[in-house]
Amino acid sequence: MRAFAINKICLKDLSFEQAIDATARGGFHGITPWYDDVSHLSPSEARRLIADSGLTVSGFCNCGLYALKGKDGRRAAIDEAKRNIEYAAELGASSIVTVVGGLLPASKSLDEARDFAFDCLAETLEFARTTPVTLALEALHPMYTPDWSVVTSLATANDWCDRLGAGIGLAVDSYHTWWDPSVYAEIEKAGKKGRIATYHISDWLVPTNHILLDRGMPGEGIIDLAEFDTKVQSAGYDGPIEVEIFSERLWKLDPDQFLADLMKRCQSTYSG
Amino acid sequence: MRAFAINKICLKDLSFEQAIDATARGGFHGITPWYDDVSHLSPSEARRLIADSGLTVSGFCNCGLYALKGKDGRRAAIDEAKRNIEYAAELGASSIVTVVGGLLPASKSLDEARDFAFDCLAETLEFARTTPVTLALEALHPMYTPDWSVVTSLATANDWCDRLGAGIGLAVDSYHTWWDPSVYAEIEKAGKKGRIATYHISDWLVPTNHILLDRGMPGEGIIDLAEFDTKVQSAGYDGPIEVEIFSERLWKLDPDQFLADLMKRCQSTYSG
Numbered sequence: 001m002r003a004f005a006i007n008k009i010c011l012k013d014l015s016f017e018q019a020i021d022a023t024a025r026g027g028f029h030g031i032t033p034w035y036d037d038v039s040h041l042s043p044s045e046a047r048r049l050i051a052d053s054g055l056t057v058s059g060f061c062n063c064g065l066y067a068l069k070g071k072d073g074r075r076a077a078i079d080e081a082k083r084n085i086e087y088a089a090e091l092g093a094s095s096i097v098t099v100v101g102g103l104l105p106a107s108k109s110l111d112e113a114r115d116f117a118f119d120c121l122a123e124t125l126e127f128a129r130t131t132p133v134t135l136a137l138e139a140l141h142p143m144y145t146p147d148w149s150v151v152t153s154l155a156t157a158n159d160w161c162d163r164l165g166a167g168i169g170l171a172v173d174s175y176h177t178w179w180d181p182s183v184y185a186e187i188e189k190a191g192k193k194g195r196i197a198t199y200h201i202s203d204w205l206v207p208t209n210h211i212l213l214d215r216g217m218p219g220e221g222i223i224d225l226a227e228f229d230t231k232v233q234s235a236g237y238d239g240p241i242e243v244e245i246f247s248e249r250l251w252k253l254d255p256d257q258f259l260a261d262l263m264k265r266c267q268s269t270y271s272g
Numbered sequence: 273m274r275a276f277a278i279n280k281i282c283l284k285d286l287s288f289e290q291a292i293d294a295t296a297r298g299g300f301h302g303i304t305p306w307y308d309d310v311s312h313l314s315p316s317e318a319r320r321l322i323a324d325s326g327l328t329v330s331g332f333c334n335c336g337l338y339a340l341k342g343k344d345g346r347r348a349a350i351d352e353a354k355r356n357i358e359y360a361a362e363l364g365a366s367s368i369v370t371v372v373g374g375l376l377p378a379s380k381s382l383d384e385a386r387d388f389a390f391d392c393l394a395e396t397l398e399f400a401r402t403t404p405v406t407l408a409l410e411a412l413h414p415m416y417t418p419d420w421s422v423v424t425s426l427a428t429a430n431d432w433c434d435r436l437g438a439g440i441g442l443a444v445d446s447y448h449t450w451w452d453p454s455v456y457a458e459i460e461k462a463g464k465k466g467r468i469a470t471y472h473i474s475d476w477l478v479p480t481n482h483i484l485l486d487r488g489m490p491g492e493g494i495i496d497l498a499e500f501d502t503k504v505q506s507a508g509y510d511g512p513i514e515v516e517i518f519s520e521r522l523w524k525l526d527p528d529q530f531l532a533d534l535m536k537r538c539q540s541t542y543s544g
Contacts, residue, residue: 103494108494108495108496109496110496114453141415142413142415142451143414143415143483145451146476146478147478152451152452152453156453178382179382179414179417179424180414206418207419207483208415208483211415211479211480211481222375222380223380224381224382
C-alpha cells in the first residue's frame, strides 16, 4: 500500500489543529503544513500535535518567491526563507517546497528574473545546508511564470540543481509538469541523482475555470496520473504521495466527505 | 515603418465586411480571416472585398484540431483542413495557421495524441504541397494541451518541421511562447531555415482572469514584446505583425476606438 499525505492547502479553511484531526480520520499518512498554518505554535508544539494524531510530517511549505517585493526586498525574502527552513527543521520535515518567484516588479526581463532567483536560491541553500532540510525546488506550470516561478520545467529545475550541488532536490508535481514532452526523461534523470525530495499530485480539469484555484482530485481530470506515478516510482521515489489541490470548489465541501472521496480516488489511481 | 495586421478574432462580433472596413480605417495593413468569417462568400468575392478596402490578406485561420472528434473523425478533420487550405489558396493567403489538436476524447495518452496529430498533419501537408499555401504550425501555450495542441513549444514545432520537410513552417506567437527559456534559440533556428511563416502578437495580463479569453494589447501585460520582436526580426522575418487577441473585455469596446488604441500601442511597442 502506498502512503498518502495531505498538503494543508487542500483544507484551506480549517485550522491546523482541525486539519490534522481530519487528515488522520481520513486514513492519510502525513500532513504538509504551510508556515502560516503553524506560526501560532512553536515547532515542537506543532510537531507534538502531528505525532499525537498519528500522522507524519510529509513536508513543509514554503520558501522562495524572491522577486515578490523587488530587489530591495531580497534580504527580507531570504531571511523569511531561513526562518521557514529553521521551522521546518525543528518540525522534523525532511524538505521544504521551494518556489523561486516570477518577474521582478515593473520589469519584463525574464533573464533578470532568472538570474535574481538563482542568486537568491544559492544564498538560501548555503543556509539550508547547515540544517537537515533539503530544498525541494518546484517547477511550476508556465502559466505561473509572471507571478510565481521562472522555473517552469523539470529540465530547468534539474539544471539548477546540477549547478547548485548538495542540499537541493526537486518537488515533482503532476499538475505543473504533465504536459511537458521531456517530463519523464527529467524524472528519470532526477531519480538517478537521488534528487526527488517530494511528490505532489493533483489533476488538470477540462475546462479549467481559474488559472490557480481550479485543480482536481485524481481521476477528475485528464492527467494520466497512474503512468506519471510509474515513472516517479521507477526513478526510485518511495516516499508518500502528497495531494496538493488548490480548489475553490473543493474547499466548499465538508472536509470529512472530501477526504473520504479523495482517499478512494487515491487508492484506485495508485493501486498499481 | 512596420506593417500591422488584424486577426479577425480581435473583432469577433463584427461581420467580415464590417471588420475589413474598420481594419482599413484603423490604418492596418492586412487582415487574417477565419473560415467561418468568410464561408458565406466565395474566395474570389472575399479576396475582392479585402483588396477593395486597401488591405492585404495577412493569413488564414485555420486547420488542424485533428483529435477533436476522435479517431473516427480523422477523415472529416483532414477533409476540413483541405477545404480550408483550398479556400486560403484562392483567397491569396500565403499561409494557414495550423493547430494540431489536443488529447483524443476519453484518452489520457499524450503519446497517442502526439502520434495521431503528427500523422494527420503529415497527410494534410501532402495536400498543402499541391497548393501555394504553407502550413504555419503554431505551438500553443502548455495550458491548452488538453483541448487544442499537444505542440507546446517552438522546439517541438521546429522538430516536427524538420521531420516533415517542405511546405510547413511556423506561426510564432508571443503569447504562447514568451515564457520558454529556449524561445529565442528556437526562433533563431526557425529563421535559419526560412521557416517563420507568420507572426502573432498579444500580451499576457497579470492577473489572467480566463485561460482563453483574457489576453491583452501590447503594453497591457508583462511580455517584453519589443525584445521578442527583435529576435523575430533578427531571424529574418519581414512580414506584418499580426495582432491576435482573444478577449471578452476588448470585444465589448467600440471597434474604432479599440483599433485606434491598438494602433497607438503597436506603433509605440514596435518602433525600434
